[in-house]
Amino acid sequence: MFSLITADAVLILHLTFILFCTLGAVLALKWRWIPWLQLPAAAWGFYVELSGRICPLTSIENHFREQAGQAVYQGDFIGHYLLATIYPSGLTREIQFLLAAVVLIINASVYALLLHRWLKRRKQPAP
Numbered sequence: 583m584f585s586l587i588t589a590d591a592v593l594i595l596h597l598t599f600i601l602f603c604t605l606g607a608v609l610a611l612k613w614r615w616i617p618w619l620q621l622p623a624a625a626w627g628f629y630v631e632l633s634g635r636i637c638p639l640t641s642i643e644n645h646f647r648e649q650a651g652q653a654v655y656q657g658d659f660i661g662h663y664l665l666a667t668i669y670p671s672g673l674t675r676e677i678q679f680l681l682a683a684v685v686l687i688i689n690a691s692v693y694a695l696l697l698h699r700w701l702k703r704r705k706q707p708a709p
Contacts, residue, residue, distance in 0.1 A: 589646035596639040603627030604685050607692035617693065624689050631682040634675075 604627070606620040630637050 583650075585646045585649035586652065589643050589650060589652070592639055592643040592646060596637070596643065599623065599639065600627065604688060607689045610692060610696055617696075620689075621693075624685060628682055628685055631678060631685070634678075 602620060603624045606616065606623065610616040610620060629635075
């Protein structure tokens, strides 16, 4: 029972990590410390997507599923759980590059806005 609960917890962590990689920069609009966590996470997600590697969280989840007596899956988390939901049918390497670019563009846009705000505040004279 513990292994199954742990596998499900890793699944939830994995999905949360993917969302944080993709959209976590928006949290930096509120909390200034977020970029210290989010930028490395986004870089890792970008790297995994471009390289076609399997995220280590997939292996961890599969380990606990196997310990619980459940079938493990081949491939990556996205392909197993989210392919039909977030990827169009006929996924190609070019579409993966496009998805990686979307992650990069979202994050770069938010951080550019934050940099602009920071520079604007620095130029204002002290009261």
